[in-house]
Amino acid sequence: MGRWLAQRRFQFALWIAVVEGVIVAFSQNVSWVVVLIIAVPFILFYILAGRTLESDAGRQLAWIAGASQTFVVLLAVLFKIIGLLFIILIAILGVVALVFLYSDRPSRASKS
DSSP states (O other), X not given: XXXXXXXXXXXXXXXXXXXXXXXXXXXXXXXXXXXXXXXXXXXXXXXXXXXXXXXXHHHHHHHHHHHHHHHHHHHHHHHHHHHHHHHHHHHHHHHHHHHHXXXXXXXXXHHO
């Protein structure tokens, strides 16, 4: 069982992270803060105890749990960075639009 999990652990971790990310993205009841609070114990368990488990299957399951939660945390950080970049880009586009609007206005000297 441990060998089988070891061969597929990365895929399992990614799929868990994708499913959890989709649930958080489309759910109104679960926020990224809750995901981060849930992820910390899993990551700490793997770091502090999961690597030294006697059972190979147990070590692989601990790795899958820790890695999937690490991916979810990275996803949360990425969404926050992208959201911040999106807000910055909107502000820049707004300033550029204002510059174009005011530079295209006819001046008073050309009217007389």
